[in-house]
Amino acid sequence: MDIGTVNSLSYEDFVDVFGNIVEKCPLVAAAVWSQRPFSNLAQMETAVNDFIDSLTVSGKEGVLRCHPCLAGRELHSGSLTADSREEQRQAGLTSLDPAEAEHLQRLNVQYKQRFGFPFVICARLNDRATIEHRLVERLANEPTQELRLAIEEVKKICRLRLQSLVAWANKL
Numbered sequence: 760m761d762i763g764t765v766n767s768l769s770y771e772d773f774v775d776v777f778g779n780i781v782e783k784c785p786l787v788a789a790a791v792w793s794q795r796p797f798s799n800l801a802q803m804e805t806a807v808n809d810f811i812d813s814l815t816v817s818g819k820e821g822v823l824r825c826h827p828c829l830a831g832r833e834l835h836s837g838s839l840t841a842d843s844r845e846e847q848r849q850a851g852l853t854s855l856d857p858a859e860a861e862h863l864q865r866l867n868v869q870y871k872q873r874f875g876f877p878f879v880i881c882a883r884l885n886d887r888a889t890i891e892h893r894l895v896e897r898l899a900n901e902p903t904q905e906l907r908l909a910i911e912e913v914k915k916i917c918r919l920r921l922q923s924l925v926a927w928a929n930k931l
């Protein structure tokens with residue numbers, strides 16, 4: 760899919776295609792649709808990032824809360840989005856042994872209690888060891904710093920999802 764095709768999508772098709780570039784937040788795609796035409800994909804990504812940056816603190820926390828916990832309840836109940844499932848699979852989180860899964864779950868609970876939103880990290884740029892390491896490290900952050908870091912991870916996830924979507928559509 761080239762940028763001309765992206766620019767020509769109706770609002771409905773645009774949100775159908777790009778509605779999950781930020782996990783369970785189709786509002787992001789809905790908000791940037793009216794900023795077309797984009798000169799290239801990077802400009803679309805900038806529009807998305809600017810929109811996320813423009814959110815209030817509670818808006819950003821809301822975006823984070825739309826993410827499932829890594830290796831959490833949704834993974835086990837099969838209710839993850841296809842994007843999230845594939846990302847967690849690539850990071851090795853779908854094949855944890857019970858002790859690893861329990862350890863990660865304990866850390867996730869601690870993190871959520873401390874910050875009020877789930878731990879978010881770009882799974883495709885990490886593996887199970889770095890995810891656990893970063894989770895322990897980030898637990899020590901101040902809330903303001905942690906919100907900023909977590910939102911940067913949302914942007915990394917978004918960038919890779921956008922790239923995958925466009926690469927996928929190019930093969931059609």
Ligand SMILES: NC(=O)N[C@H]1NC(=O)NC1=O
Pocket residue numbers: 782826827828829842843844846847877878879880881882883916
């Ligand atoms: N909690 C969390 O980080 N979830 C996300 N990370 C990722 O790469 N995909 C997700 O769903």
